[in-house]
Structures are given as C-alpha cells and as structure tokens.
Amino acid sequence: MYSxxxxxxxxxxxxxxxxNNNNVVEKLYVRTRGKPMEAVQLVLSEIRKKYxxxxxxxxxxxGSGRMIASIQIGADIVKNEITAHAxxxxxxxxxxxxxxxxxxQDSKIIIIRDGVVTDFAMNTVCAAGTGSFLDRQAERLGIxxxxxxxHALKAAVPVRIAGRCAVFAExxxxxxxxxxxxxxxxxxxxxxxxxxxxxxxxxxxxxxxPKVIFQGGVAANSGIHRAFEKALNMPxxxxxxxxVMGALGAAILAREKVNRERAGTRFKGFSVSESSFKSKxxxxxxxxxxxxxxxxxxxxxxxxxxxxxxxxxxxxTASATG
Numbered sequence: 276m277y278s279x280x281x282x283x284x285x286x287x288x289x290x291x292x293x294x295n296n297n298n299v300v301e302k303l304y305v306r307t308r309g310k311p312m313e314a315v316q317l318v319l320s321e322i323r324k325k326y327x328x329x330x331x332x333x334x335x336x337x338g339s340g341r342m343i344a345s346i347q348i349g350a351d352i353v354k355n356e357i358t359a360h361a362x363x364x365x366x367x368x369x370x371x372x373x374x375x376x377x378x379x380q381d382s383k384i385i386i387i388r389d390g391v392v393t394d395f396a397m398n399t400v401c402a403a404g405t406g407s408f409l410d411r412q413a414e415r416l417g418i419x420x421x422x423x424x425x426h427a428l429k430a431a432v433p434v435r436i437a438g439r440c441a442v443f444a445e446x447x448x449x450x451x452x453x454x455x456x457x458x459x460x461x462x463x464x465x466x467x468x469x470x471x472x473x474x475x476x477x478x479x480x481x482x483x484x485p486k487v488i489f490q491g492g493v494a495a496n497s498g499i500h501r502a503f504e505k506a507l508n509m510p511x512x513x514x515x516x517x518x519v520m521g522a523l524g525a526a527i528l529a530r531e532k533v534n535r536e537r538a539g540t541r542f543k544g545f546s547v548s549e550s551s552f553k554s555k556x557x558x559x560x561x562x563x564x565x566x567x568x569x570x571x572x573x574x575x576x577x578x579x580x581x582x583x584x585x586x587x588x589x590x591x592t593a594s595a596t597g
Contacts, residue, residue: 276332279322279542280526281315281348282359282519283307283340286379286406287492288314290322291522293530297366301325302519311340312571315347316548323545334542335359335529337521346571346579347552349543351529359524361385361392364488366527367514372484375503375511376520377473377493379406384478398477406492409499412448412465416458423462427498430463437468444468466498470506487511490520550574559583 277300282289285307292301303321307314335352336344337359345353356376364374365387374385382405386394413420427433434456437447444465451461487509493499494517503511516523533540553572558565568582580588 277326277330278526278530279331279334279348280359280522280524280529281318281334281336281338281344281350282356282521282525283311283315283336283338283344284378284380284521285339288318288338288340289519289522290318291516291519291526292322292326293523293526297527297530299516299519299523302516302522304518307340311343312347312552312554315340315344316550316552319348319545320548323548326545328542328544328546331540331542331544333526333529333533333540335525335527335532337525341525342581343554343569343571346581347543347547347573349541349547351541352525352532354525354528356521357383357385357392357395357397359521359528360490361387361524362527363516363520363524364490364514365390366523367516367520368486368488368512371486371488371512373481373487375473375478375487375489376491377405377489377499378491381405382473382477382491384473384481384483386481394481396477396479396481398473408444409469409493409496412445415445416462418458418462421495424466424495424497424499424501426459427463427466427496428501429459431457432460433467434460434464435468436461436464463498463502466496466502467505470499470502474506483507485509489513490517492518494518547573556582559587561585561587 278293280291288305288307290303294300303318305314305317333351336350337354341353360376364371372387376383383397410420413423434451437443489511494513550573556569559568564584566583568588570577571579
C-alpha cells in the first residue's frame with residue numbers, strides 16, 4: 276500500500292508515492308502554468324498508468340494550491356509548506372537543524388531543534404534568488420538552466436553583482452557584460468549575490484547550525500550550492516529527492532494521520548483525472564467579514580469550498596485541514 280503526496284506550487288506541481296517504509300517509489304514533476312487543477316489531474320493521469328486506486332492507503336496535499344488540490348483528490352490531510360518540508364527533511368536526515376529551501380517563486384528557511392520546528396521565515400516579495408529569476412537569466416544568456424550552475428563552477432574570479440533586488444541584479448549583470456567580464460565569472464558572481472540576499476533577508480537573525488539541508492528546485496544549481504557552502508563555511512547537504520520534498524512530507528503526514536485515526540482514506544481515486552473541474556469565487560454577505568469564498572465544482576457539482584473565515588462553507592475540507 277502506498278501513500279500519495281502532492282505539492283502544488285506556483286511554478287511546479289509534484290507528486291510522490293511512498294511505500295510502507297517511506298521510500299520513494301515514484302515521483303513526478305510538471306509545470307503548473309497557472310492551472311493548478313489541470314496540473315493535479317495530469318500527475319494523477321500519469322501515475323494511474325502504473326498503479327490502481329486501491330493501492331493508495333493515504334493522500335496528502337501541500338503547497339500554495341493545497342486547498343484546491345485537497346478538494347480535487349479527497350486528501351486525508353492538508354499541510355502548509357513549512358511543516359511538509361520540515362517533516363521530509365527530518366525523514367531524510369534525522370539530526371538536521373537547518374533547512375534552506377528555494378523554489379520557483381519563493382524561498383524559506385526552517386530552523387529545527389531536536390526534531391521540532393522552532394523558527395522559520397519565508398520570502399514571497401522579491402524574486403531575486405528564486406528559480407524563476409535564475410531561469411530568466413539563463414535564458415537571457417542563452418545557457419540551458421541545467422548548465423547554469425556548472426558555468427559558475429568554472430569561474431576564475433567571481434564578479435561582484437548587486438543582488439538585493441532582482442531588477443538591480445539583472446541591470447548589474449548587463450553592465451558587467453558590457454564591460455567585457457567573462458560570462459562564467461558573472462554567473463558565479465550572481466550565485467554569490469543571490470546567496471548573500473537570502474542570508475541577509477530570509478535568514479536574517481536565524482542561527483544556522485549543521486546539519487544543513489538545501490532543498491527545492493534551485494538545489495540542482497551547483498553554483499548556488501557552492502555559494503552557500505562558501506558563505507556558511509560548512510557542508511550543505513542536498514538530499515536525493517530535493518525537488519519533491521514538499522510532496523514527500525505531505526505523503527508521510529497523510530500516512531501518519533490515517534494510521535492514527537484508523538478511519539481509512541478519503542482519496543477519491545485516480546478517476547478524478549478524467550473529471551471536469553472548475554472553480555468560481557463569490558463574496559459571502561453573511562457578516563461584516565465579506566469573505567471571498569472559492570467554490571470547486573466537479574462535473575458541474577459543488578464538491579468543496581475554502582476561503583471563509585468562520586467555516587460556514589468549509590464543511591467538505593474541515594476534517595482534513597491542520
């Protein structure tokens with residue numbers, strides 16, 4: 276029996292299947308492209324080619340699109356990204372004390388002491404240092420993003436780049452190019468600048484202690500990895516499944532909840548990949564809060580709501596959230 280975890284982010288949607296020992300047996304990554312419900316259906320349609328719905332013991336969701344995904348699939352648990360990433364990190368390295376996570380549109384740091392999250396911070400305001408910013412710079416330089424970090428490792432003398440803002444960083448890169456600096460030195464300088472930005476903003480005031488784990492899509496960038504190790508003066512571990520740690524954590528938490536409650540899974544089955552899903556929003560006039568409520572429809576029938584503060588419309592998902 277497998278536990279399923281889905282992480283719906285702004286850039287990517289990831290799915291993980293875990294066996295009874297929490298080993299990853301399948302993982303999928305697709306681009307969300309602003310259509311989270313379609314992305315969830317896509318990963319489910321792919322996984323159903325090899326597995327039957329009856330093999331799914333539990334299901335959990337996380338990420339910015341976790342609520343809508345939980346309604347779609349019938350999740351047993353819905354958890355925020357901090358909790359999911361922390362659980363996955365602890366599963367990977369029992370004595371981890373710091374988690375660095377950089378995704379497509381945001382970045383976060385999680386402080387763990389004795390297996391418990393004691394502090395965290397997120398940055399969702401500035402794009403500098405995120406995967407989308409690095410993608411754009413790689414495209415502008417005509418370098419495949421998969422090779423971007425390798426170019427940084429070839430640098431002789433990294434160029435100092437202003438990295439406190441995405442706009443300034445890009446302008447400074449262009450200026451250094453016009454002055455004739457080597458491309459590898461510029462890329463290495465950018466990696467150093469983005470790490471400085473992360474440490475001075477996201478990680479400001481946090482005590483970074485080993486073991487340190489680096490996860491999220493940007494962990495694949497060897498230039499950023501080296502820049503972190505240089506700035507922190509300590510080893511930074513990249514776990515095997517660095518790119519799907521949120522989904523991994525959601526799957527672990529889902530299994531734990533089903534085991535604890537002994538009620539069986541709420542998972543609807545892979546057939547939801549063939550359903551027609553739509554969402555619409557409305558403003559509730561029941562009180563002065565004027566909540567903007569989102570309604571999810573499956574085959575034109577309402578199957579769940581979220582966004583209300585009082586829980587008036589939250590009857591379909593209240594038992595799973597936490």
